[in-house]
Amino acid sequence: MKMLSSAALAAALVLVAGHAFAKLPPPPPQTDAQKQAAEAKKAKAATDAEKAKADLAAAEERAVKNYQSNMKQRGKPIPKAVPMAKTGAAAAKAGSAKEVARS
Secondary structure, rough: OOHHHHHEEEHHHHHHHHHHOOOOOOOOOHEEEEEEEEHHHHHHHHHHHHHHHHHHHHHHHHHHHHHHHHHHHHHHOOOOOOOOOOOOHHHHHHHHHHHHHOO
16 A cells, blocks of 8 residues: 555656646747837836936935934034945946046
């Protein structure tokens, strides 16, 4: 009995493993309508990202103005802005812009 259940379990695992490693067929090519919808979606995402960036900048400005006005009301000195060190792609982009400006 134990041998039969072990054999059945092994057979089931072999069948399941075959389906687990099967490749899916490639998706069908997109139609013109689907391509246009994808482009429209990409354009909308870009405009949404731009709007979110602008909203973030506006919120940061409001926060800074609020902080500075609170410091003035308390009679404390307002700390000067410290420039952030550029890292990664921003530093490379800024470096290439400086090289162009020099030439």
